[in-house]
Structure formats: structure tokens, C-alpha cells
Amino acid sequence: MTDVAVVGFAEAPNERHSPATTNGVEMLVPIFQQVLQSTGLKKDDIGFWCSGSSDYLAGRAFSFVSAVDAIGAFPPVMESHVEMDGAWALYEAWLKILTGEAEIALAYGFGKSSAGNLRRVLALQLDPYLVAPLWPDSVSIAALQARLGIEAGMWTESDMAFVAARSRANARDNPAALRRAGVPGEEASAESELTTRCLSELLARPYVADPLRAHDCAAVTDGAAVVILAAGERARELCGRPAWITGFEHRIDSASLGARDLTSAPSAAAAGKAAGASRAQVAELHAPFTHQEIILRRALDLGDGLSINPSGGALCGNPMFAAGLARIGSAATEIINGRADVALGHATSGPALQQNLICVMEAQ
């Protein structure tokens, strides 16, 4: 099987309300230029372009395909797109290289969710007969999941607050993150110290959806991410220390929220096992809620000593349809920059961790 590696990654700064259009072009042009420059590639070198986003963020049919203008797609290019996080576009790009139809591929994801009300829009991904007509919002569904785990003794609100605090401390050095510890004007300086006093301060704050507090929920942002994949020798030419993909799997659980055990993520466990997740030294987990990071750690059997979300993760900036791809890109960066030999990137889709994708990469 062909060796394929991540050789480049760039992400747009996470913004609460970008002035960009929902077409994504304004967010994408700078990071396309950045990633092509960092690899020395020209757009004509890219054999396959694949993107992930959703027209539901724009409220206009066929809107997200307009992002193709950011490519400069004339003469025509080989292109595909998926109504998913860009991580799944990356998966398709990986397959394209494996089938021999491209040597270098670029996957991108983007979303300007501030144009609409994301919590409402996401109700439309639920069962259209039995659930969506009630318009349950995404935060409430996550809250139902969080409470199940608390009352089963699987995690506590304090465990959840710890995840939030640790994430912000990690994000301190991530220029793309929205929430991070120690930023002037941010009242997060207390969160950079993981002390009991700090945790009880967080726990004193009001619920937004009992038992979830604001810090338990990802900061939903407008943003974009891009990853470049290359095969074999080309990867070695483009990057000093490519992040070679050794496992890439995704699985999905039942859509019926009341019929599956929401405190576990069997699809993450299955994808992780198939991809070799247990070998990872560092993991970037796409967990938009603090308790979901706990669920994923257990599903993937990641030890306590493992570094989780050195970028800060989705809690510090969750651009819809780009956050999962950004986890894979961030994990790859740990390898490319020599900080790890085996890294894992995870992406999720659907309510309450219904669908999960795992990408395991290593240095050679």
C-alpha cells in the first residue's frame, strides 16, 4: 500500500463573527497561500482538492461549492466535497492517493456558523420524524449526555472543569485559538493555574444547560483549516519529517439517541482499534464538550500520561466543519515539529459523538 503523509497544515484564526462571506473564500485564500508557501507547492501541483462544509451554515443551496473560487480552479481541477467536517474530505483525499489517481492532495474545511443560529441549525441533522420537529438544540443534547455520565459516577462536573482549564492553558501558544489562558482582556488568567481554587471558581459559574456551564461548551467560531497530503518520495521532498498515516478509520453509531449508551462511544472505540490508536503519544481529540473528551479518552484507551490537545482543542475554538480537520493537522504538526513520533487526530460528527474518525500518524 502507498505511504501517504501529512506534509502541511494551516488554519485561519478563530473568530466569533467573521466579516467574511459564508462562501468561505475570504477565510480560505490566506491559508491556501500559507500552506502552499510552506511546502513550496504551486496550485497546479495539487492533483486533487476536497472540501468539507455545509450549505446549512449559509442558508443557501449550492453555496459551499463557491469556495472553489479560492482555489483558482481554471483550468478545471479534480475536486470533490462532502457535507461533513473536512476530516472526512481528508479521508477521501487519502483514498484518492491510494487509488493512484493523485500524488498530492489538499483537503480543506470551513464554516461561518455566525451567519445563523448553529444550535438550531444542528437540529436538522436529527431524525426528521421523531426528533427534529421538536428542534432540540445541540447543547441540550450534549447536556443530556453529560448528566448520564455524572449520575452513573463516570465523571464529575469538576473533572469536566479540569478539561476546560487544561485546554485553555495548552492554547496559550496557539495563535489560532479564541479562548486561551493569559490573553489580555480575557478573564481566563485564573484558569491557567490548575488549582482547586481555580476549579471551584469555574464551578461557581451558572449553568447554560444543566449540567453544562459555558466553559464546558466549545467556543463556536468562524474559521477554516487546510491539510496537504503527499505520497512516498514526494512527501519526503516536501517535508523534512512527514507525518505518515498508518491508520485511518471511521465508524458510526445509531442515530437513535434514546437507544444507544450515550456515555460511551463505540464507534470511536472501533475506529481507534482499527487504526491503532493505542500507540499514540499525543492525541488531538475533537471534543466540543468537556465530558466528551473524557468519553473519548476511555473509548480510545488513552493513558493518563498522554498529552491531550496540546493545541487547546475544539473547546478553545470550534470552527464548524474545520475543527476535526484541524485536530488532524495539529496532531501531524507534533510529528512534523519533532515533538512526537506517533500522534492521533480525531474528528466527530452528528449529535453526542455519533460518528467518529481516527487518523494515526507516525514519523519514519
Add this chain to the structure above:
Amino acid sequence: MDQPLHAPLEISFDYTRSLGPTLSAFVTALAERRILGVRGWDGRVHAPPFEYDPVTGHPPDQFVEVGPGGTVVSWTWTDRPLDGQPLAHAFGWALIRLDGADTAMLHAVDARSADRMRTGMRVRPRWAANGGNGITDIACFEPDAAATADTSSTRAIAEAGELAPIGMITSPVRLSYDHTVSPGESSYLLALAEGRLIGQRCPVCAKVYVPPRGACPVDGVPTRDEVQLPDTGIVTTFCVVNVPFHGQKYPSPYVAASVLIDGADIAFQHLILGCPPDEVRMGMRVKAIWKPREEWDVGHNIDHFEPTGQPDAPYDSFAHHL
């Protein structure tokens, strides 16, 4: 310009959804004020029902009446309900295991106060006044203790099988957005509001786009150089609209055409009126006919294009646009 133009964008549609055999039985039962579950391969009773068993993939072969009361297995609280949610005042969401079921149903609980929500509490349905439209026939659940003394509200209002099977439900969907245009589109629209046409030139290939795009589709870079354009041009290609359609403004036959403005490198769609449709030709020179000034707004100020009477543009001059 710092802040591009933006405007509200509201979309709505009443989806009609046909029900298969399983959901038709479930929805018809709801109209009778009964709740059905189905038995899965593993013996578990699923309420609401599955259409295909999550383990075997088979459709259910056995319906089981469940509830109407149930037990809350998890809950949360919503202080400020969103549009379309079951209640307009603060309420709880819950996963409710109806009596006789092994799985839970997601619904709202009108507990009036978050203090009254707890896992293990007993709830029962409050039925909507008008049924026959699926899961919202249950307006919400309410705490058992708060339920009215009128126990007839929990009894089925029709014998099983009495109502004709319901085969369809209607699901209204309404979404609100704030649509922002690109900086180039902003300049274009503001100029159009003043009776001027503006194109934008790509700094790499020098092509002029009207209306402007976020980036040159050839070079992938923003096209920020503004170019003032005349309101004259040619027809590159066109079609004669003969078929009447809902919302039609002009009686057919009429001509919809690709109009290439003088100085632009890409055509846009517009109408050709003011001459019989069979006189429209590829290469025909046209000019914009603006609406009366008092009718101008941001966007639709050119009503249509009309022939100028000048000689047609030679084919070679626009062949590459076809």
C-alpha cells in the same frame, strides 16, 4: 469599506414527509393518543420505534403499546427556548423511558422550574389539542404530580384501528440568517444603487468580473481593482422562454440571455425585452434599461436590456465566452 453590506435572510419551507409502514402505525397511534414501541431482535422494546433493527437491519414485526407515563432517565434545562421548540417558556429536555419500553424518547418536560427536574421523576404526556402530525401530537410531558385530575387526558381517544392510517406529516422548517456579501459585492451593490456598474479586475490575469466574486476563479486571489463599466454590451447566447411557471413576471415568450458588458470578461444573465424574441441574435448589441429612479433599491435597478440597433459584434469577438 470596513463592514460589507449584510441583510437578513429568512428561509422557510413546510416539508411534507411520507411515513413508511412503521412510522405510519406510530403516528396513527399518536393521533389516537396512544404510544407504540416495537420489539427488537434482542427483545428490547424501542419507543419511539425503529424502522430497521439496529442490530439485524430487519423491519419490526411486533408493535407494543407503551406508556403513556414514563420515567426520566436524564434531563437538562432550557432558560430561553429557541424558535420551534415545544414550549415558549423555560422548560426541561429529557430522555424519557416510557412504561414498558427499554429505550428512551427525547421530549420536553413542562416542569415550570429546574428545581423540579430530577432523574427518576415520573412524567406523562400532555396531548396537543389537534393531533395527526406525529411526535408533536405530544405537546410535551408534565410531571405526574402536576398532572390535572382529569385522567381522561391520559386515555386513548380512539379505539386502536379506529382512525384511518396517517401516511404523511408536515414539518415546517424556518431558519434565520444574517447574510453578508463580500467587499467586492458591497462596492458593486452600492454603485448599482447610484446607477453605475462596477467590475473588479484580477491583479494577476487582469480579467474584469461583473458582478465581482470573492476571488478570481482562475488565480484564486481577491479581485480588488475597481473598474467603471458602461451599461452597454452584447448578447453572447440566449434562450427563448416559452414555458409558463409559478412566479413568472413577464408573459412568455421572452428572452433570457447572457449579457457581456463592454469591458467585462464574464457575462451575466439578464432579460432582453423591447423587441420580438425571434429578432434576438448572438452578438446583438444591447443597452440597459433602468427602472424609474424612484423604484431603485440595492440590487434590481436594471429592469432589462434592449437592442441598440447598432451592427452586431463579430462572432470571433465573443466566441471564447461560449
